[in-house]
Amino acid sequence: MDIDPDDLFRDDDEDQDNEYYQDSNYGREMVVYLVDASPKMFNSVTVSADQKEETHFHTAVSCISQSLRTQIINRANDEVAICFYNTKEKKNLQDLSGVYVYNVAEREDLDRPTARLVKEFACIEDTFMKEIGSQYGIISGSRENSLYNAIWVAQGLLRKGSAKTIDKRMLLFTDEDDPFGRITGATQKDMIRTTLQRAKDTQDLGISIELLPLSRQDEEFNISLFYAELIGLEGDALAQFIPSAGEKLEDMKDQLRKRMFKKRRIKRITLSIAGGISIEVNTYALIRPTVPGAITWLNSVTNEPLKTERSFICADTGALVEEPAKRFQPYKSENIKFSTDELAEIKRVSTGHLRLLGFKPLSCLKDYHNLRPSTFLFPSDEEIIGSTSTFIALHRSMLRLGRCATAFHGSSSHPQLVALVAQEEITSPSGQVEPPGMHMIYLPYSDDIRNIEEARRQ
């Protein structure tokens, strides 16, 4: 057997293109989890499918607990606060009743998650009734409005940092679709009006309010009773909002989990089609290998962080030099010199972001035409109006005709020939399984494909 040293010493996971594997557009996020803690949330829900009994409160806190654990590893710089409302006790800066901001030692109310937060929040249910307590916050004969208070407290928590650079969100977990149903008359009207106004003011500050409704089998969560207006859903968007199906608890958890994560796009790119038509698409990394996080070197004696210093030494003279701007390549017994500008120029083989070259039958895309995980494309009308309808038309045609597109992706670091494969939406009872859009598949070049079969012919 002949040895190819290239292969022999290659580790499967090394040498990954940095820009490609990281979310380059990584913006910071601040989230306040607002959890309804009214007695209703503590009624157990029998799930016919698996005969288990669980409360909605349990569902909500276990989803949060799970997401904290993911977040502390993946997005440790994002800040988070947990806030219960409809509580007996109150704990908040504004000293409003019925709202309890949960926290642990050595941590601000809205802060990065810590190991202690993850650990203690996991057992919140053991101590909740004793320390925080549950009671209805909006009852007749009282002027208190716990929902209003909760939004007000959450907005207060999200005051720090600019909304332009940081994504600010409130995620509201509740199973009450009609929070003002217990009161009547002028008081009810008045409370609804002020609560909606509060929510609108919050959204005007660039804070988004998202609803994670929990419904039970006998009564579906009716979003149009109140919350549609609160979170600002209208017309088509309202129709798009799929309430969590209560059929299986697992499905609902699944959906909550999916909704708690915000989509992060890698980049917005232009797809130029033909005849001067260029549309706008966002790219998303739906599939990427998860690797253990980056390491920091520590001094093993003191556990103090270490700083890395790099120095360049001329091999001929031993002199300490600045990082040079020239690179060289031995060729025909000479050293050919390149400036970094020239190397960048060599790599710049295309100006466009993503250029469509034509279409082929799907059968041309072979199983071995693959090098790296694919990237997902979804259209956007944010800057170029009409992008979405153009994209949908091509998407439909490609599905109907069984064709994929060949395009050139002209990124500056790694320009590559790609195939665009239209993906039809696939849904299941637990929600969307495959989103509609196109997958960009990175194609090999002739030098990247080996003819093992032929070399091994008999």
Add this chain to the structure above:
Amino acid sequence: MARNKEALILLIDVGPSMHKLLPEVEKICSMLVQKKACLFIYPQFLIFGKYDEVGVVLFATDDTDNELTTEVGGYEHVVVLRNCKVVDGDIIEALQSLPRGAAPVLDAIVVGMDMMIKKFGQTSKGKKRLCLITDAKSPIKDPYEGTKEDQVDTIAAQMNAHGMKLESIIVRGRSSGDAAKGFMEENDSLLVHFSKKASAKTVYVESPTSLLGAIRTRNISAVTTFRGDLELSPKMKVKVWVYKKTAEEKFPTLKKYSDKAPPTDKFATHEIKVDYEYKGVEDPTKVIPPEQRIKGYRYGPQVVPISSDEWDAVKFKPEKSVKLLGFTDASNIMRHYYMKDVSIFIAEPGNAKATVAVSALVRAMAEMNKVAILRCVWRQGQASVVVGALTPNPSNVENIPDSFYFNVLPFAEDVREFQFPSFSNLPLSMQPNEKQQEAADNLVMMLDLAPPGKEEILRPEFTPNPVLERFYRVLEIKSKKPDAEVPPLDTTLKRITEPDPELLSQNMQVIDVFSKQFELKENPKIKKSARRLLNEKPSGSHKDELDGVVDAVGHQAVLSLKNKSSQMVDKVGSETPIEDFEAMMTRKGRADWVDKAIKDMKNLIFDLVENSYEGNTYQKAVDCLVALRKGCILEQEPKQFNDFLRHLCKFCSEKYLSSFCNFLASKQMRLISDTESSDSDVTDEEAGSFLVKTEPGV
């Protein structure tokens, strides 16, 4: 000849029908040879590739010049342009000007074969390859005895005896169908006959781009990633070998150049060593030795130290094995789940039982449209397990056995389940109407890269890597002229990065209808994306914007820039400070560059003001200030600008430079107010009156 050495003889048809293709062939062959010379770019080939040998035989020439004709007669119109020897610069030049002439394919193969045998004898183990480039349109003369097929058999037997391989690349233009058809068919059938008898392969190409892709410069001797049992069940095992089917050929990593060695030093390496030192944050003078370092993993704001011993203790150490988990319908495995480069499973060579077993599985899976899910640990001691899909690859060529392709699938942690709106739920304004859909259908149909009966355009197997090809070319150019500039992308390579103009012009009408149907317009409300525009939209309006400097002050103007330069600029120079600054502000991995850009710009403005002579640099300084101001607004750094402007004015009034403050006031320079950037602590009023207040001396 060493085992890993390769000898390649190019057999090039220079007959009349090839003449119009020869310029391309010249270019491509010289590149091919040059690429072989480049192989030692990859350090791993330093030992082998350097000694690969290349010979060139031309046929269909007017002249005759080969050893066989002098020794045994015959073999006319075949010229040995260059005997087989180690690649050097001469051969590249020789290939760049091939003579034209009017011959016989088989003769050329024989002459090439003879060269190989004479050079390396019977025993040599190295790889020997003949590469035939022809349009196969010339007639083949009848041999002195027997049929043409017999002659092929004889040649094939000889080739097999000497372990030679033949690769034939038949170049056919897109319009073929002339009188040579009869000859073509005969040639083709002889070459098919060849491939049955000897290790020969024939490919047909239509465009120069695929000719370039079809010539294999590097026949990698593949190494197996795994040899052992494919365990279908604990009792049923099939012996298989696993190879890489695809592996990315990376852009070479060039060495850093040092010019410190004196020019007289003939043996200078010009290399630079990079040294890393680890120092404590508290005491930066003390270097921490490697054994006193420990890896820390972030967990929220905390860092958890884990020593390599601890890692070893908890490390997952699975046994080397390849196990079948089960079968599933092919439609359950989405194409976009494929994570990595691809492997191929073949039956253990020479093992008839394994070959039959693999073949039976392949055929059954293909017939039933199933794929197998495998769990693989390729090597003992490998810490990771991969799970992937095994797809059948039934062979349609007689002497190539069936095989499987293997693609790695993601684990749950690797998948992000983002939710996207259904297309059907989007508002009607975002849905295409019937006419638009029809236009799109036509476009998808007509802009066809795989027309029936013709070569598939941009087939990965025949598509060269434009970046690498370009690099090799520039390398060759620079070896002749060191200060040569990088030439524009070659037209052959442009066929890969840009749409084919011919294809576009053929479908002019379809494209026209399509672009008329879809009206795209810029969203007028693009306030939010000012930051992004700064990143991505290059525009030529830069100069105009600067002319209107005064107007621009106070507006949150969108910066425009020359995107081109943003990659390379790493400091703000005094020549084109504004362009440098903007390029740095938009550079990738920006956070650090933004800080540096702002710092550099501040220093530059200071220098300009301080070194001015009767205010000759004031205008430039103000231009720079305006750019800095815009940048600070966009980057939410109002304090940086405001503090700087205050400091600058204070400095000027102390150093008798108050004329600059007056100049600033006349240009209505303002602080950044909180209406422009929410992080500012300066009110609108303060911002406007700032300079008025600092002019007490006037």
